[in-house]
Amino acid sequence: xxxxxxxxxGIQVQLCQxxxxxxxxxLGNEMIITKAGxxxxxxxxxxxxxxxxxxxxxxxxxxxxxxNNRYRxxxxxxxxxxxxxxxxxxxxxxxxxxxxxxxxxxxxxRIVNFDKLKLTNSKQTTEKGQIALHSMHKYQPxxxxxxxxxxxxxxxxxxxxxxxxxxxxxETVFITVTAYQNQEITKLxxxxxxxxxxxxxxxxxxx
Amino acid sequence: xxxxxxxxxGIQVQLCQxxxxxxxxxLGNEMIITKAGxxxxxxxxxxxxxxxxxxxxxxxxxxxxxxNNRYRxxxxxxxxxxxxxxxxxxxxxxxxxxxxxxxxxxxxxRIVNFDKLKLTNSKQTTEKGQIALHSMHKYQPxxxxxxxxxxxxxxxxxxxxxxxxxxxxxETVFITVTAYQNQEITKLxxxxxxxxxxxxxxxxxxx
DNA sequence: ATGTTTCCACCTAGGTGAAAACTT
DNA sequence: AAGTTTTCACCTAGGTGGAAACAT
Numbered sequence: 001x002x003x004x005x006x007x008x009x010g011i012q013v014q015l016c017q018x019x020x021x022x023x024x025x026x027l028g029n030e031m032i033i034t035k036a037g038x039x040x041x042x043x044x045x046x047x048x049x050x051x052x053x054x055x056x057x058x059x060x061x062x063x064x065x066x067x068n069n070r071y072r073x074x075x076x077x078x079x080x081x082x083x084x085x086x087x088x089x090x091x092x093x094x095x096x097x098x099x100x101x102x103x104x105x106x107x108x109x110r111i112v113n114f115d116k117l118k119l120t121n122s123k124q125t126t127e128k129g130q131i132a133l134h135s136m137h138k139y140q141p142x143x144x145x146x147x148x149x150x151x152x153x154x155x156x157x158x159x160x161x162x163x164x165x166x167x168x169x170x171e172t173v174f175i176t177v178t179a180y181q182n183q184e185i186t187k188l189x190x191x192x193x194x195x196x197x198x199x200x201x202x203x204x205x206x207x
Numbered sequence: 208x209x210x211x212x213x214x215x216x217g218i219q220v221q222l223c224q225x226x227x228x229x230x231x232x233x234l235g236n237e238m239i240i241t242k243a244g245x246x247x248x249x250x251x252x253x254x255x256x257x258x259x260x261x262x263x264x265x266x267x268x269x270x271x272x273x274x275n276n277r278y279r280x281x282x283x284x285x286x287x288x289x290x291x292x293x294x295x296x297x298x299x300x301x302x303x304x305x306x307x308x309x310x311x312x313x314x315x316x317r318i319v320n321f322d323k324l325k326l327t328n329s330k331q332t333t334e335k336g337q338i339a340l341h342s343m344h345k346y347q348p349x350x351x352x353x354x355x356x357x358x359x360x361x362x363x364x365x366x367x368x369x370x371x372x373x374x375x376x377x378e379t380v381f382i383t384v385t386a387y388q389n390q391e392i393t394k395l396x397x398x399x400x401x402x403x404x405x406x407x408x409x410x411x412x413x414x
Numbered sequence: 415a416t417g418t419t420t421c422c423a424c425c426t427a428g429g430t431g432a433a434a435a436c437t438t
Numbered sequence: 439a440a441g442t443t444t445t446c447a448c449c450t451a452g453g454t455g456g457a458a459a460c461a462t
Contacts, residue, residue, distance in 0.1 A: 151358045178418050195453040385442050402429040
C-alpha cells in the first residue's frame with residue numbers, strides 16, 4: 001500500500017464479502033439514505049494486516065463523491081444515466097471506528113466491522129455515527145488507517161487525512177437513493193440481508 | 208472512601224436506582240442463576256466521583272459470599288432459613304467493565320453500567336462476562352476501582368484487589384436461586400423489568 | 415412526474431418468567 | 439420432596455422494504 005506521500009508500507013486492507021459486494025456492484029449498487037440514518041448493506045468489513053502489533057492506530061471511513069453528477073434511473077432501459085450537475089459536496093463526515101485508538105494487534109486479530117455506520121440525507125445532522133450524503137449521487141467509501149503515538153490520543157483531534165493510509169475498493173461504489181430504483185437490487189437486498197422483509201429460513205418454509 | 212490500606216481518598220461510588228434495590232432488598236432479593244448465564248436485575252449501575260480526570264482506572268465487580276451457609280425458603284413462614292453449611296466457595300470470578308482501562312474523566316461522565324454481567328451455576332464456566340455462584344447461597348456484589356499508570360495496561364494482568372478501592376452496598380445483597388421462591392419477588396421483577404413477561408404498557412392495556 | 419417522508423408489518427437478536435420434564 | 443434443566447411464549451430493541459401520503 002501507499003499513503004498519500006507515497007511511502008511504502010506493508011499495511012494491507014482486504015474487503016470482506018467480496019462476492020456479495022460484486023453481486024450488488026454488477027447490478028449498480030444502491031444505498032438507501034434516510035433522515036433518521038440507514039445502515040449500509042452490505043456493511044463495510046475488512047481484514048487488516050501489516051500493522052505494528054504494539055503500535056496504536058486510528059481507523060475510519062469517509063465516503064467521497066465519485067464524480068460531480070446527479071444520476072437518474074431510466075426505466076425503459078433500466079439504467080442509471082447522468083441527469084445533470086451534482087450538488088455541491090457536503091463537508092466530509094468521517095465515521096471513526098468505535099474501538100479506536102486500537103492496538104495493531106487487536107485490529108488484526110479480528111474483522112474490523114463498520115456495520116454501525118449510518119447514511120443520512122439530513123443536511124444538518126450532527127448525529128454521531130452518521131454520514132450525510134446527497135441523494136442520487138455516486139459515492140465510494142474510503143478506509144483510512146493512521147498510526148498514533150499513544151492510546152491517549154483523542155481520535156477526533158488527531159485524525160489527519162494527509163498522513164493516513166488510504167484504501168478503496170471498486171466494488172463498493174454505490175448510488176444513493178431514498179427508495180430503490182432497480183428491482184433486482186431490492187431482490188438481492190432481501191435475499192441477502194437477514195433484516196430485510198421477505199427473508200425466510202428455507203427449513204421453516206418447507207413446513 | 209478507604210481502600211484496604213486505609214488510605215484516605217476522595218473517590219465516591221454511588222449506587223443508582225437505590226429505591227428499586229431497596230424494594231427488592233425488603234423482600235429478600237433473589238437472583239436467578241442458570242447454566243447459560245442470567246443477567247442480574249436490577250443491574251449494578253453506579254455514579255463515580257473523585258477520580259483524577261486524566262488518570263486511568265480499572266473498575267470491576269466481584270461477588271462475595273456473605274456467610275458460609277446454605278439457605279432454604281420455608282413456605283409456611285415465607286422466610287429464608289439457614290439450611291446447613293455452605294459449599295466451598297468457588298474461585299473468585301471478576302467481571303471487568305468492558306470499557307476499561309478508562310480515563311477518570313470518562314468514568315465520571317456517565318453512569319457506569321454492569322448490566323452485561325451474567326450469573327451462572329455452571330462450575331466450570333470459562334464464559335467471559337459470567338460469574339459462577341452456588342445456588343441457595345447469600346451474596347453481595349463488591350465494586351473495585353484501581354488506578355493504573357498507563358492505558359496500555361492489560362486489565363486481566365494488572366488487577367490487584369489488595370491495592371484497589373472497594374465499595375459495597377447493603378441493599379444489593381441477594382440469595383441465588385434457580386427458580387424464584389418468594390412470589391412477591393417474582394411480581395416485583397415482572398413489574399419493574401421491561402423484559403419480564405407480564406409487563407404491559409398501561410396505554411395498550413386500556414384498549 | 416419525480417423524489418421524499420412517514421408509518422407499518424415483518425424480520426433478527428436476545429432478555430424474561432412459566433411450566434414441564436428431569437435429577438437425586 | 440426439593441432443586442435443576444429445558445423449552446417456550448412473550449417481551450424489548452432495533453434493522454428492513456413496502457405503501458401511502460406528501461412535497462416540489
